[in-house]
Amino acid sequence: MRIRLFPGRISRAAEVDPLEAWFATRIASAYLPDPAPVAAVRHTVLAAYRDAVAASRIKAQDRLRMGRRRPRWVVAGALAASLIVGSVGFVAASDGPGQPLYGLRLTIESLTLPPPGSPDRPRARLRLLDSRLTEAKQAGARGDLRAADAALVAADAQLADILADSADDTVVPGDLDQGLDRAATVLSGLASDLPASAEPGVARALDHVNRARHDRAARRAAAAGAPTPPPGADPGAPRGGKTKPDASNPAGGGRKAGGTGLRASGGVIPAPRDGAGKARRHRERETERVIRPGRPSSGSNGPAGRRMRR
Amino acid sequence: MAVAGAMGGDDEAFDTLYGLFGERVYRYALVRLREPADAQDLVQRVFLSVIEALPTYEDRGVPFGAWLFRIARNAVIDIERGRRPHAALDALAEHPDPAPGPARRAESQADRALLRDALLGLTADQRDVVVLRFFGGLAHAEIAAVIGKREGTVRALQFRALATLRRQLDPAVWFAGEPDGAPA
Numbered sequence: 001m002r003i004r005l006f007p008g009r010i011s012r013a014a015e016v017d018p019l020e021a022w023f024a025t026r027i028a029s030a031y032l033p034d035p036a037p038v039a040a041v042r043h044t045v046l047a048a049y050r051d052a053v054a055a056s057r058i059k060a061q062d063r064l065r066m067g068r069r070r071p072r073w074v075v076a077g078a079l080a081a082s083l084i085v086g087s088v089g090f091v092a093a094s095d096g097p098g099q100p101l102y103g104l105r106l107t108i109e110s111l112t113l114p115p116p117g118s119p120d121r122p123r124a125r126l127r128l129l130d131s132r133l134t135e136a137k138q139a140g141a142r143g144d145l146r147a148a149d150a151a152l153v154a155a156d157a158q159l160a161d162i163l164a165d166s167a168d169d170t171v172v173p174g175d176l177d178q179g180l181d182r183a184a185t186v187l188s189g190l191a192s193d194l195p196a197s198a199e200p201g202v203a204r205a206l207d208h209v210n211r212a213r214h215d216r217a218a219r220r221a222a223a224a225g226a227p228t229p230p231p232g233a234d235p236g237a238p239r240g241g242k243t244k245p246d247a248s249n250p251a252g253g254g255r256k257a258g259g260t261g262l263r264a265s266g267g268v269i270p271a272p273r274d275g276a277g278k279a280r281r282h283r284e285r286e287t288e289r290v291i292r293p294g295r296p297s298s299g300s301n302g303p304a305g306r307r308m309r310r
Numbered sequence: 311m312a313v314a315g316a317m318g319g320d321d322e323a324f325d326t327l328y329g330l331f332g333e334r335v336y337r338y339a340l341v342r343l344r345e346p347a348d349a350q351d352l353v354q355r356v357f358l359s360v361i362e363a364l365p366t367y368e369d370r371g372v373p374f375g376a377w378l379f380r381i382a383r384n385a386v387i388d389i390e391r392g393r394r395p396h397a398a399l400d401a402l403a404e405h406p407d408p409a410p411g412p413a414r415r416a417e418s419q420a421d422r423a424l425l426r427d428a429l430l431g432l433t434a435d436q437r438d439v440v441v442l443r444f445f446g447g448l449a450h451a452e453i454a455a456v457i458g459k460r461e462g463t464v465r466a467l468q469f470r471a472l473a474t475l476r477r478q479l480d481p482a483v484w485f486a487g488e489p490d491g492a493p494a
Contacts, residue, residue, distance in 0.1 A: 016465070016468075016469055016472075019469065019472040019473065019476060020468075020472065022472075022476060022480075023440075023444055023472050023475060023476075024444060026425070026479065027425070027444050027445070034346070035333055035336075037336060037346055037347075037349065037350035037353070038332045038333045038336045038350075038353060040350065041332070041350055041353050041354045041357070042325075042328055042332065044354055045328060045332075045353075045354060045357040045358065045361075046321065046324065046325060046328070048357075048358055048361055049316075049321070049324045049361050050321060052361045052362070053319040053321075056319070056365065057319070
């Protein structure tokens with residue numbers, strides 16, 4: 001009988017190795033699996049391996065072509081920024097003239113224009129000019145002078161851009177002329193509808209429109225070999241020869257430069273409704289009131305009132 | 311070398327790996343599963359998984375054999391979950407012997423039946439160690455990595471398992487070696 005000095009310990013040489021050897025022999029004698037199934041699978045596995053290698057090479061090439069993957073935080077940041085910009089843009093899109101985000105809305109609109117050089121760009125600008133004038137008209141109708149003024153300033157800026165774009169004749173001339181005529185019509189209507197305090201803005205925009213119409217008329221005349229019309233002349237009037245003064249239109253024919261004398265696409269704009277004329281008449285009335293003795297102005301804080309006190 | 315070659319897309323290196331491990335995986339699967347066809351399918355499944363996972367293999371102290379057999383063991387466990395307990399080991403006795411000859415076949419079939427019964431008498435851990443060691447051909451360290459135990463524990467499990475098996479399979483030898491009949 002063998003005595004174990006350390007009952008908890010197993011002697012490898014005396015106990016483990018003989019047992020392993022016995023079991024290995026036992027299995028070898030009792031169990032010999034057929035290797036044929038392993039050989040049968042070999043081709044399938046190798047074919048799969050070749051396919052995988054080919055696919056991974058293609059994937060590696062694609063990865064090289066596409067460049068390094070962007071880190072997640074960059075993607076998340078870009079997404080958040082686009083969400084913020086989109087939300088602000090959405091809010092700005094509903095802001096009308098005079099409201100805080102109206103400027104942003106105009107910027108977004110200008111960013112959505114067709115690219116420079118495209119024939120659609122000036123047409124899109126003309127549509128934006130129409131929108132600005134409509135906004136001014138609506139603001140005037142509800143008595144919101146601040147909004148009307150903001151829309152007129154925007155219209156003026158849009159007009160300047162249109163003229164800059166049309167310098168290289170990318171605009172179909174008929175389109176531009178019609179757009180300018182339409183603008184003149186609307187502005188003339190505004191001049192009569194809006195109170196006197198809004199007149200400078202209207203007058204400024206109208207002046208720009210008229211100058212643009214005159215420039216285009218001059219260009220047309222130069223192209224046709226005819227003399228350039230004077231600055232006050234109606235650029236919409238028929239070219240060449242003398243024109244008969246229109247009885248129904250005091251501004252027609254030889255009208256002075258003081259009135260607008262604008263011819264819209266559908267006819268002549270009546271001169272008495274001219275905003276500049278209205279302002280002038282207002283100023284004349286004020287002057288009369290000042291110089292007439294014994295009839296002081298009720299609000300005597302202005303220069304006229306001071307003169308009266310003296 | 312073969313592993314590095316296979317990771318680099320070398321056909322021959324991968325074929326070498328298959329030659330080294332294919333049959334061992336098959337034997338292991340055959341003991342654990344019911345049918346040779348199932349064992350064959352498992353070999354294919356294991357090597358397809360290896361192909362898929364090979365680009366992510368890193369030798370962090372786990373030998374490649376252990377890594378591969380971990381895949382095989384998980385696949386076997388997945389299959390065994392859907393079966394009745396110990397059904398797989400029945401195949402050990404039913405599996406036909408490739409070596410012909412009625413006398414040899416009868417002898418080895420009887421031996422396999424004894425072996426099956428003896429293996430069923432082991433604990434699950436002991437059986438796992440014995441099958442991986444003697445059918446999968448893994449070293450103790452590799453078995454430890456496969457089943458997630460320490461190497462010493464694996465050795466102890468194997469020793470107890472073999473002692474039990476010997477007591478059941480060859481009681482005459484056992485009692486001849488240990489006259490007092492006290493197992494270790």
